[in-house]
Amino acid sequence: MIDVMHIGGTTDWFQCLCGNEPHSDGFFSCDGDGRIISPSVTSGWNERIYVCGLCHRIIDGPTLQVMAVCSEQVVFDNDRFDWSNY
Numbered sequence: 001m002i003d004v005m006h007i008g009g010t011t012d013w014f015q016c017l018c019g020n021e022p023h024s025d026g027f028f029s030c031d032g033d034g035r036i037i038s039p040s041v042t043s044g045w046n047e048r049i050y051v052c053g054l055c056h057r058i059i060d061g062p063t064l065q066v067m068a069v070c071s072e073q074v075v076f077d078n079d080r081f082d083w084s085n086y
């Protein structure tokens, strides 16, 4: 059986298991792999998945459920994300 983990806080104010909150390292819209994408309809974002800016957990916004953790490659790519495209 797989443990289902949830972060704390509310759907308006995430409190990640690592201690990150929106006013510290923040959370960013991402794809299913945790790759940061612009929070817009044209980016392909599903309007619910976020990645923690500190520990790289992938979070389902409406349920606060931890879906996965970014792979090393995705973390590497996110570190080099071009924020002018966000």
Ligand SMILES: [Zn+2]
Pocket (backbone or CB within 6 Å): 016, 017, 018, 019, 020, 052, 053, 054, 055, 056, 057
């Ligand atoms: Zn976190």
